[in-house]
Amino acid sequence: MNSSLKNLVFAIGSVLLLSAPAFAHPEDGRVGVELESANSVQAGKIHLSFDLVDLVAKKLLTDQDVSVSREMKIHGYVYDSALKEFKHVHPEYRDGVWGVDVELPVNGDYRFWASGVLASDQEEFKGSVKLKVSGGLPANLPTELSENRTGADGNSVIEVSVDPIQAKKPAMLMLMFSRNDKTTPVITPYLGAMAHVTTVPDDGDSLIHVHPMETDSKDLLMLHAEFPEAGNYRMWVQFIDGDSLKTVALTVTVNE
The missing domain is CATH 2.60.40.10 (Immunoglobulins)
Structure with a gap:
């Protein structure tokens, strides 16, 4: 039409x-x-x-x-x-x-x-x-999310700082890049930023904006977000390390 x-x-x-x-x-x-x-x-x-x-x-x-x-x-x-x-x-x-x-x-x-x-x-x-x-591979079984602030895609590792997060209040978290083999990550921009973060609650019914901000170190970003309710949130972090796009799934817990 x-x-x-x-x-x-x-x-x-x-x-x-x-x-x-x-x-x-x-x-x-x-x-x-x-x-x-x-x-x-x-x-x-x-x-x-x-x-x-x-x-x-x-x-x-x-x-x-x-x-x-x-x-x-x-x-x-x-x-x-x-x-x-x-x-x-x-x-x-x-x-x-x-x-x-x-x-x-x-x-x-x-x-x-x-x-x-x-x-x-x-x-x-x-x-x-x-x-x-x-008509495809068997569906994933539902699992209860639990906090996991460290994850990897291949050799690339990311970690979100352990700062507590409170619902309905601005949160500022640190996102740290490293590698399993101890070499220095080579982080380059992806879609105009050093990382792209997609965040949803455990029921998947909303999309939370998380804004990464650069620091003086290329291995460290600040994440600014505000979570509307307490609970566990899935956070997919995408970034380029050594010319390869990485996607890492993390979980953060938000308190009342």
Whole structure:
């Protein structure tokens, strides 16, 4: 469907659109995600086609409505309900629709988030929709998260400082890079920053912004975040060490 026709349909039928099962819940924020592709898919290489809907302006967002943020217009995040599968992708706008290919070999219930910045007022947005993947490898069994502030991808190791975190208060944590073989990490920018951090609570129902800030040392970053509730949070840290993209899953516990 071309962009003009879709905008007409949206203007006429916005109430029906908001109740569609593949549409993001309004509490996700100002921008919702509406899948054009099916939300029940076969495992493997999947193409996700979707619309971004400004729930305030009641319009479909094109690439002209979104500013470049961290080198991309849209950042997409896909993870399963067990918080073991994770993909960070970058949808593009073509022929009146947003789309991206993502490899999902493992069965399970997934959530897809689209995050960006509105060109009109530079407001950050995020919207999500659920996916069901079948026909692939057995789904991961749900496990209760427990605090684990150290992790590795190959030879690259990261550690988050042991500073206590309190809900609804700003937290400042240190993120330290090292290597198992004791050589010095060679950390270079990834998407315009020295690291990219994606954080979700143990139920996976929200996306928490964590902003890495550089220090005088390339082996040390400061993470600034505010966690809305107590509980355990999965934190995926992505960075480039020695020209290789690394992804490390950590868990932090947030106190009342």
